[in-house]
Amino acid sequence: MINLFSKWILCICRKCGFTGFLFSLFIEMVQFSMPMGRSVDVDDVILNTIGTFLGFITWKLLNSKLRGIPSSKEASNGHI
Numbered sequence: 001m002i003n004l005f006s007k008w009i010l011c012i013c014r015k016c017g018f019t020g021f022l023f024s025l026f027i028e029m030v031q032f033s034m035p036m037g038r039s040v041d042v043d044d045v046i047l048n049t050i051g052t053f054l055g056f057i058t059w060k061l062l063n064s065k066l067r068g069i070p071s072s073k074e075a076s077n078g079h080i
Contacts, residue, residue, distance in 0.1 A: 013053065020052025021045065 024045045031038040 013056065016056045017049055017053050021049045024048035024052075 027048075028040050028045055032040040
């Protein structure tokens with residue numbers, strides 16, 4: 001069971017990282033093609049991909065922690 005869960009998490013992280021990488025690469029290619037004086041740097045792609053991973057992990061942690069807290073609508077309606 002744990003092995004299956006870890007494979008599922010790894011698959012989601014890979015998809016998230018790959019999507020972040022492609023989006024960052026797309027932005028860098030657009031910057032390269034436009035003559036606006038913007039510089040293209042491989043470091044931007046690497047750091048944006050790392051930021052995608054960190055953002056995903058942070059979202060997952062906060063989502064799991066806040067899932068048990070009722071929203072303001074539920075609290076005002078008496079649904080606790």
